[in-house]
Amino acid sequence: MSLIPKGASSYQALADRWLKAHHLGHLQSIASWDRAACMPSKGNEARAAAMAEMSVLLHELLTPQDMAEQLAAASGEALDESQQANLREMRRHWLSLTALEAKAVRDLQLAGARCEHAWRSQRPANDWQGFLPNFREVLRLSREKAHALSQKLGIAPYDALMDQFEPGLNSAALDVVFNDLRSWLPQLIQEAAAKQKSDKVLKPTGPFPVEKQKQLCEAVMRLLGFDFEAGRLDVSAHPFCGGVPEDVRITTRFNEADFMGSMFGTIHETGHARYEQGRPKAWLGQPASRARSMAIHESQSLFFEMQLGCHPGFLRRLAGMIAEHLGQQAAFEPDNLAMLLTRVKPGKIRVDADEVSYPAHILLRYDIEKQLIEGQIQADDIPALWDEAMMSLLGIDTQGDFQNGPLQDIHWPMGMFGYFPCYTLGAMYAAQWFESVRQSVPDLDLLIAQGKIEPIFNWLGEHIWQQASFWPTDDLTVQASGQALNPEFFQNHLRRRYLAA
C-alpha cells in the first residue's frame, strides 16, 4: 500500500504524514502532562514504556525510506511561499530524525525516564553518588546522539544538540554573546545589590490559602488573555507549559507562605501558553506551524513575566487584583511589589534567581554541559567545576551541597543537553521585543497602567505567534524588530531597571 494517493503530489503526501504524526503526538503530549500533573507513582513504569513506544513510532512515521525522494520531488512542485517554508521545516526535522536509529531514541528516552525518576528522591537525599550510575548512562547515550547528529548535520556535537532546540544556533555565535555577558554581568550584579541595600521592603504576611491563590492566578491569566476553553491551570512539582495548541495545559505550584511565586510562575507559563494558543490554526499539524524555537518560546514567557509582568503600570493593576483576592496589605502597594520582584540576591538555585543573577546560572551550565558532551570532562568532574564557577560568578560556596548544586535541575537527568542557553537568549529577545512594541504602540506605559494591554498581544500575535516557523529565527527577528538579536537591549533593560536613579 503506497502512502501517496494516486494523483496527489509528493508535498501533499508529506503533509498528510505530518498531520498523522500531529494526531498521534497529541496523545503523547497529554500523557506527558498527565505524568507530571496527575499520575500516581506506580503508574510510572508503564507510562515510560508507553511513551517510549510512541517516540519510536513517531520516529518511524517521520523517517520512511522513501522520504528522501518525496522531499526531492516536492521541491520541484508548484508550492506557494508558505508551503515552501513548510517543506524547509519538514526537511530540517527529517535530517535530524534520520541521524538516529529508532533504538537509540528509545534507549535515551528510557534511560532519561529512569534517571529522572530516581533523581526525584536522590535530590532531596543529596545523593550525588547514587545519581551517578544512571546519569553516566544518560550522558553516554546523549553523547552518541550528539555524535550522530553532528555527522548528519555537519556541525559540532554540542551545536547539534542546541540546534534541536534553537535551529541555527552555534557555539561560535553564542560565545560572542555570552562572553560579552561575562564581561559585565558580575559587576552589574554587585552594583545592583549594593544600590538596593538601603531599600525598605515590606514582606507580605501569609498564610495565603491555596484556593485563593488559584483564583488570583486564574484572574491574572484572564487579564493576560488565556483562553480557558482551550486550556487549563493545574499543579505540578515543576511548573511547565504542555498539552497541545488546541488545549494548552500550564501548571504552577502553591506555597501558602508565598503567593508571589505561584502568581509570577503562572504569568511566565501564560506567556508560553499564548504563543501556543496563538499559532496559526489553519496550519496546525504541519511543522511550519510550530513555535519557532525554544529561545523564542522563552522570550514569550519572559516577556510576560519580566517585561510586562514587572512593569510599574502593570503592577498597579496587579496590586488591585491581589488585594481583591487576598485582602489589603501595605506590602501589596505597587511600589513595594516592584521592590519585591527586583531584589538582587545571588543564590544557589537557578529557578529562584533574580533577573540579574539568573544569566550567571546559565553561563555555568553552558560551560559544563558543552564540555560534557564534547568529552573534555566526565560526569564525576561536574561538582568541582560547579563549585568553582559558582564562586567565580556569584561568590557562593556550594561544596558538598549537591541538591542545591548540580542535582537541582531536571534537564541533565532527562538528557536535555543544549537547552539552557535558550533561557538567557529568551530574556534577551524579550527585551528586544519590548522595545519594538514601544516603537509601535504610542503611550505604551500609560496603556499598561490602564490595563489596556490588548495592543501588546496584537503585536506579539502578528509578529511572533502567527509567524510560527515560517521563517528562520534571524529573519523572524529582523522582520519583527528591524535587526537581528542585539543583546544590548537586555543590558540596557537591566541597567535601567536596576541602576537608574
Added chain:
Amino acid sequence: MSLIPKGASSYQALADRWLKAHHLGHLQSIASWDRAACMPSKGNEARAAAMAEMSVLLHELLTPQDMAEQLAAASGEALDESQQANLREMRRHWLSLTALEAKAVRDLQLAGARCEHAWRSQRPANDWQGFLPNFREVLRLSREKAHALSQKLGIAPYDALMDQFEPGLNSAALDVVFNDLRSWLPQLIQEAAAKQKSDKVLKPTGPFPVEKQKQLCEAVMRLLGFDFEAGRLDVSAHPFCGGVPEDVRITTRFNEADFMGSMFGTIHETGHARYEQGRPKAWLGQPASRARSMAIHESQSLFFEMQLGCHPGFLRRLAGMIAEHLGQQAAFEPDNLAMLLTRVKPGKIRVDADEVSYPAHILLRYDIEKQLIEGQIQADDIPALWDEAMMSLLGIDTQGDFQNGPLQDIHWPMGMFGYFPCYTLGAMYAAQWFESVRQSVPDLDLLIAQGKIEPIFNWLGEHIWQQASFWPTDDLTVQASGQALNPEFFQNHLRRRYLAA
C-alpha cells in the same frame, strides 16, 4: 523488516505485538480519561481526531497480513496452558478485528464522537429531532459493523455485537434468562414497593460540602482496598472506571444535597477498579490478562455496591465513617441507611433506578437495540416502543420526555450496542459470587460487621481477578462457584432483601 526476530517463535512474535499494542493503548486510555475528566471544550475536535487515528493504528497493528499464518504456526508450538489460553484470546480478538476495515473503525468512532458531543446539549434541550440525523449515521455504521462481524464469526448480527463485550453470549441463551426475569420481575417490583409503604425513612439533611464528600469517598475506597499509588478518584459528568491496570482512574460526581450518590457511585467504581488493579501483573499486555468480559466486570462493581456495600454489617461500619466526615444525624443510623438504599420506586432514569426495578430498564433497552441492529425497526421508531415498554414494565408514562427517555444514556449515541445486557447479567453473577464467598468464608456476616473484609477480596482476587481471561466465562463461573450462571441466586437475593419479613 520482519517482525519475527530470527530464532524466535511465532507465539513470541505475537506476544511482542500485543505488548506493543498494550503500550500504545495506554496512551489512548489516558487520553480517554482526560477527555471526560479534564479536557476543555475547544480541545474536543483535536482529541477526537487523535483518538480516531490511534484506533486505526491499533487496528492495523493487530491485523497484519501474516497474522493468520503466525496464529496457525503458534498453535503448533510447545505452549503451556496459560500460553494456550493467551493464544486462544489472540485468535478471538483477531477474528473480530479482521472483520472490519480500518476505515470502518475510524468512521464509526468519528460518528460516535460527533453524535455524543452534540447529544451533551441535545439531551438537556429534549431535542430528539436534532439528535436523529447524527444518530441515524451512528446506527447505519453500527449495523454495518454488526453485519461484518456476523459474517466473520458466523453468528447473528446483534449477537456479534454482544460478543464484543461478553464473549460467547448469544440471544438464544440470553432470552431464556431474560424471559424468566420478565415473568417474575414486574410483580416483585409491586410487592416490594407495597411492603415498604409503611416504612418510616429519615432523609439526611444537607448540604454536604463537596470536599467533605470527597474525603469520605476516599476513606471508603481505602476501606475497600483501592491502591491510591496505582490510581485516582476524580470528577466527571458520567462516573466511570478508566485508565490502565497500573494506574486506574475512577470518577464520581458530587451533589451537595446528596452524599449517598457520590459515595455509592464510588463504591461501584471501586469494584471495577479492584478488578483492574488485581489483574495478573506478569501477564499485563497480553490479551489473556484482560478482564474476562463486561458482565464479569459489572459483577465486580455490583458485588461491591449491592452485595457488600448494602450488607447490614457493612452499613454499620459505613455509618461510623459517614458520621466522622459529615457529623452525626439520626438518618445515618445503619438501619435507616439500609432503608434509604433499598427504596423500590420505579422511575424513568436507569442510573437512578433501585436494584429491583433496574433490570426492567435493561429488558427495555435489549428489546429495542436488538431490533434496531437487526433492521426490524428504525431510529424513528424508538420513542413509541420506549413509551410502550415503560408503561408495560414499570407503569410509567414517558411520552414526549426524550431527555428522560431514549436520550438518557450515552451508549447509543456512542454506538455501544450490545452492552446493556451486561449490567443485569453482572447483577446475577454478583449474587452468585456472594453465595460462593459465603460457602467459603465462615462467619461472613460477622466478619463484615467487624470490618474484616479482606477474606472477601482474597476470594475475588483468587477466583476472578487473577483468572483474568485465562478461561471462557462459563468455565470461570463453574470453577469459581461450582455451576454455570444461575439466575436463581439473583432472584433469591432480591426476595430475601425485599420481601422477607
